[in-house]
Amino acid sequence: MTLRPVRYAASWVLPVSAPPIRDGAVLVDARGRIAAVGPAAAVPTPDDAERVDLGEAALLPGLVNTHCHPELAALRGLLDDLPFDDWIPTLLAAKRGAALDHEDYVLAARWTCAEALAAGMTTLAATEASAAAAQACREAGLRALVYRETFGPDPAQAEASLAELAAAVDQLRRGETDLVRIGISPHAPYTVSDRLFRMVADYARAEALPVAVHAAESVVEVELVRAGTGRFAAGLRARGIATPPRAASTIALLEATGILGTRPLIIHAVYVDADDRHRLADHGATVAHCPIANARLGHGTAPLLEMLERGIVVGLGTDSVASNNRLDLLEEARAAQLGQRVRHASGTLLPSDELLRLATIDGARALGIDDRVGTLEPGKDADLCAVSFAGCNIVPVHDPVSALFHAARGSDVVLTVVRGRILYRDGRCLTLDVEAMRPRLDAAAAALRRARDAWRPRSG
């Protein structure tokens, strides 16, 4: 695609790699790369450039969401207030009973893309059981790393699971673009056997595939891994699957099975003690921190500060709207701060500058794309977003980074750009027709609701 150069001006430019710039500008070249960043007076306007003046707004790198499930859009709020060991079976039962087809999941993933763009996200790390997210992200114009999930708690299933994964990956890789890349995800310790973990680790290394895994998220998972007890273990035994103690911790299990050697993205990482953090740092594993989903599901607060102190690279993730129930990375960053301040009884931790890095460059580092995005620097791809500072909920602005996270909300985003292409502006998604999607999304939601209620009839 050929673009015109565009020169964006805003009352604040936040390069992340440098201090905030009052009355700044960013020049994007015709290839979608950042050509210049600085005070407006110092950024040239080429003759053929379009000028976009954002007025009272912060212009910053696009937000990087290191964990979401785009195909679950129709499940927003469907599973509220369930204990986690009911939450997963209810999710599975609703999906099974609703019998949605591939196009339903693509539609849901498109909806998530539209929502993400409206909230300033330019990169999604998606884990998915279908091929929906990869397709939707391509259509939306988003940057994405899509981890195809594999399941199989029974060791006897391992070959079949791997074969199915490999076939799906072959298919998905044919759709890879410069923006949308494919990885794999052995789902979690309670859905993946040690044998399958080992085979996936070998496969990932052989194929040079990025790996993500839900890990160290809940007490029931910890019980299963450490002692083979608890409700997850009981469920597996009811299916004839043995549940011996597997390792001292989930992270130790991932190390023993070779997963940690693939430098995976660890999703959640709530139950990670000092030994686990040592293992993560040693192997160069990264973390998707999802404070809102962790809190809502009753899992607690991850030791974010301790991980950062240990040098582990951490990004922020919203998780799915089935648990969060939002996609708002500004709120996620604020929740990360609140959670750590409660955990450590301190009012000084995680100042706004650190939140800005978590939501941008650190997320990019966690996904291994920080050479391309995450800061506003000449030569990088122009993945940008702009957040209006004009609302009465934001004025006055003493510090633009504080205003961004503690006064502005995702709803204040007015512009989202991926590699120079404007995908969202002033309330409108330019690549997806949200209104046209609505009837089918509502129908899918109704089918899911019926399936949930049929599975476990609710009183009242």
Added chain:
Amino acid sequence: MTLRPVRYAASWVLPVSAPPIRDGAVLVDARGRIAAVGPAAAVPTPDDAERVDLGEAALLPGLVNTHCHPELAALRGLLDDLPFDDWIPTLLAAKRGAALDHEDYVLAARWTCAEALAAGMTTLAATEASAAAAQACREAGLRALVYRETFGPDPAQAEASLAELAAAVDQLRRGETDLVRIGISPHAPYTVSDRLFRMVADYARAEALPVAVHAAESVVEVELVRAGTGRFAAGLRARGIATPPRAASTIALLEATGILGTRPLIIHAVYVDADDRHRLADHGATVAHCPIANARLGHGTAPLLEMLERGIVVGLGTDSVASNNRLDLLEEARAAQLGQRVRHASGTLLPSDELLRLATIDGARALGIDDRVGTLEPGKDADLCAVSFAGCNIVPVHDPVSALFHAARGSDVVLTVVRGRILYRDGRCLTLDVEAMRPRLDAAAAALRRARDAWRPRSG
């Protein structure tokens, strides 16, 4: 004021006192009272009634903010990331150095009113050191309970403080209206002597004035009250004020000084053990729960569930934008849920229905105005707000109350009505000219920033 009857229709009506109504309506009579609530088909449309169809939206009782400081609008984000024992001196130094006049504080309070209306609040419980909030709330058309603050940590100051308070209250009471009522607030244990507490309690009883007090908020406050130690104690001793141990807890101190006998509104109530909760319940004291301010300042998570289990009436408060830095009661309710779920490691606590009560009727009960507002019931005053459910961040809606707190944000509010009068609609505040206020607010903010920096020059 004479009004026309108005019949509001919305895809969801949430009466709070009854289950959600799909495709409901609310009829408001010409006196600003609720005349009928029910399914749209069952709610009549008088000949002279205006019809307002809100479409895809939830129509619910106006949100009740049980704690804020309207006059501090220009301090939003000015004091981020300071330890609490620096936060208060920095706030005082900034206010002192900026030397703002009465009109500046009125302007700031007006700004807060506009922001509150835009986020669906219809009642503010304001504590203030000036007469600004009462004036601004009258102008805005908001319902308010304005607690005039008094200070005096030196027992020798008590008479003078009380005399000043009584004079201010006499003045403020002349401006009382049916919507804007006056109360008093002995500020906090670290700024009020036991002697002044006692005199204020007597005065409140004699004058039948509602009382609010910041209490049991921080560790430094607890240290001062229990042992006369810590940084607050050191600060007082430096001013020549003795700091003996005063009581087993702040709540015990308030009981001993007679404050608890006035059935006060306890602001914060973070450090309240089982004995304290017993005292609060016994005296019929109520609580303003401010989860975000408490977390941001490092104070921790109040035992909200334990207070509710003890039968204590609790409402939600945003506190000021100098600590929060927002006024968004939907977010505050969500934060209350997240905080309790972390505290108790449970994913089932505080379901959305309870959040709805906290944000409406329980707030009204905490302020003693639940006979007038807090639910949608015929005969009550028509204090309403409507939250759009049309955004791609909210669809699909499986449960309207979940959607309200976990998908919608304060920015989705489209209508705010107090006693039948529309004060905010579709992005516009109808009683205050926000744009016209802007230059003076920015000037006040700049003066505060200069004063802060002059007092404690910052590096970088």
